[in-house]
Amino acid sequence: MVGVAGRSKGCNTCKRRRIKCDERRPKCARCLKAGYKCAGYDRPLQVVLSTPHAAAEGKAKSSGKHTPGPLLHDQQEPNASLILAPFLPLPSKLKDDLQFAFVFQHLVWSSYASPWLQLSASGRLTALAHEAALAFSQSAFGRHHRLREIELSSAARYGRALKQLQTSLQKCNASETADLLVPVLILLMHSCSLYTTEESQVHVRGIHDLLRSCGPKPFQQEPLRAALSSTRATLVTLALIDKRRLFLEDARWREVPWSLAPVEKPAAEELVDMLVFLPGLTQDVEYQSRTTSDLLTTHLTERLVEIFQVLFRWRWAWNSRYPLAAWEEERQAPAVAGWKPAYPGISSRLLRFASPERASDVLLYNTILIMVLGLLRQLSSWVEVELAIKRAIANTQPVEAFARNTALNMPTAGITACTAAMEIARAFDYHLQPQRIQTPALYWLFPLGLAKRTLFADSAWRAFIDHMMETSRRTRGYGSEIMGGAGFGSYILRNCEMGLI
Template sequence: MVGVAGRSKGCNTCRRRRVKCDEAKPQCYRCIKAGFECLGYERATQWRHTSVNPHPTSRLHMPEFMGLTQPAHMSFAPTPQLSLVAFAADMCTAHMFRNFVWKSYGTLWLDRAAEGKLGILSLDAVKALARLNFGLSNRVQDLKLQGVALYGKCLRVLAEELGKDGSAVHDNRTLMVPILVLLMVSAIQADKTAAVFHLKAIGKVLMLCGPEAFQQQPLRNAFEAARSTLLVASLFARRRTFLEDPYWQDVPYALDPSMKPQQSYLLDIFVTIPGFLEESGRINSLTHLDDELIDPSIVLDEQLGRRADLCRNVAAQLEKLYRWRWSWQRMYGQYVTITKREWQSSLSPKTSDSTSNLADTGHLLFSRPVYADDITLYNAALMWLMTLIWKLQPYQAASIIRGCARCAAASSTSPCNSPTLSSNDISFEPLSWPGAALSIREPAIEICRIFDWQCRHHEQHGSFGDQTCMYLFPMGMARAVLDSDPDYQRWIDSMLDLNPITTGYGRGGGSIVGFSSFVTKCALDADVRGSEDIM
């Protein structure tokens, strides 16, 4: 038997009987033959003290020292210096800037306000927004109440500042920033009364300060945010805005016109639309005159004449929009590409419609998010102008749209504007040509195709520092146009639901700023499609 000398490896029964074991497994034959129960070979571990030296009693074990040697209670709670309360402001602010819609809307000025570089009121307004947003999102009642309290404090200070004489407000041009932030607070609280107050405050500060006050950053970006906000409000109210004056379009960039972004040029066109809506409402009101002394034929003639004049003004803006599209394509068209794989996924609609057949196209790719934002806003303006033309002159709308496209193409490729380029030298693929569509469905579908890229690259907006003031607005218009197609609605919902910030946008019904009320059947299904050559 190989092993430790002097130690038996027999079964436990043979060891107790003090007989030699044959060590058979699992039971030894000796126990079986003798009629004993074989208890196996497992040994219980025994611990033995092998020291032969005496162990003197330690003084620490004496009664007078026992209290000192008892284990002390240990607390794993952070010290007051490391309490999370000290980091609450940082956590709330970081959570606020995770909202890429807010971050792109408040590029430069929201960051400066959070750093306290635009005054105490701006800093307190950002704190109110950050705490209230974090408290509502994470159900932290204390932070929510802190945000509400700060919001009330900011409102009182703002009311005092706006109550001063005009010269004092003119000097404090940074009031624009806290007003914009407080408007965002009222939006997450769904407080319409406060929102109206803030919109009026924005208009008052702009009128008192003038565009010269916003020629430097970050206030120039704050001006663009204010302009887009008032634009949306004016579209909803169908009232002309003072911002359509060229004075407000040129002066903010007078010091350096090259710094004017492409979306600002689009807003220059967009701000004319509320005036068109107001004039359209006045024309329609002529049919409701109750004066029996007025000849109906005179009213009809006046109505037709004013419709024609208004349509010419709308067409002028449409031609301007098409010229912008040609200019943009020359400068940035190379930054838009397309994948070779099939664009349609299981979430995208599949249709056999010749004007909407997307089966042979691919995923759009953009080098920077701002390029995608430019084209979506262009398509939003395009849908508004085309819708108005179809509503004002339904029988001549197709020829008017094609005429605007031809004039824009001719002026954009003329020798004086592009001495080395002709219309054949510029390719708009994979996007649509200016004037290629007569129906507003095509711009709506292109917005969806672009958002298919945007919804997967939201995080890139903070990487380039580009401002986008109307990020989701075009998508809301596209949803309104494609409302009757359940496949497109499911596709839109699937893209919006990829991010919790955009999920559910526009799903509650209705339309963006009442756009659907102007859409006619002709605008959705034009008799003549845009496949006809416009050149």
């Protein structure tokens, strides 16, 4: 027989949790309310082997009578009233592939860690990187599916990877130290996913020490250059949270790793070269608020205006290099009588890009714009900030006429934190399309978290951002307040006021 199912009509998730299901379709509301992914109502196919003798014996038992059969028949055909096909153990390699596939399909880390996480998973980097990747994928897979045995195996692998890392640090020279960056990054992702703050801080300190000991030169080739880009994203975000100057603002770290690249430096990396200065400036602005030094205020204002000028020059050059980078499309409304948009305050036109890389550029550009505006606002009045912006635009606007991209905000169109935050949200909406979800992106949650904070007073935009976060399987839960350190608090300037306008 096939298709044998239990008596419960509830969804598979509630059945596994052993709670009563409300049986709503297509998705159980009880699962969605509790934050679980409803697995639906389709039952797995079971194969049951049954013999005629067993069926007859089952009928006899149900009637209370015993029907004796020939002894020879009983010996040749044992009782097989219910024999389920056994579950065959999966080969180890197949298990690993399934767990890695889960990480690459469902976790936001896979965008942050491309391509070095994929290379580690396939064993094409060091043995230590492969061991760390196995531990991370097992942990994520086991936690998601509540498989305690896999979680314990992951913890054992994590411990072995830590011991191997300690041994390698004691034996390797300066050039070999750079190869340890990828394993340490994977171990950091592992500890962050488990919300173990102390272990995560240890790994972050280890990354600081590792980079300082080997310098920027070992990162001139791939995939270590990509790993350094991921590291810059992590360290800059943490330095902004801590309001602490970062050694990555040194010119050597901004130039040497890309000096041998066969192609020009990516536009996003040019933006990060500006972003690395903001932790130190944030620290200086906070110090100025305690000292109220007019000389320091003037110096910091001039420094921020300089960053504005560099940022606007980058924006004009980017527009010249990619004149057709973005456009708008009408949002398709469902053909339902009386339909109204879920978010009436949001633009009815969708923002679309020539490539995911261009969308990432726009995310990061507006992030820097918002932060510099916030720092300027702490130092000066709004009138003075407007004058500083106009001065920066006048010093950077090119004389020659570039093809204007009307789909995006240009520096001359009026600069506010709110318009920049709205453009971040619209660019993020593009990133979440299914065909682009696999694209590497280092700065996803940080820009969107900053945009949400900037638009906090606008209920329509705030709801739109929350909806986007919950729609994607990769970002679901990261915008939730109950996620604590794993939510937006890890990506926006936690415990500090930026003076956003």
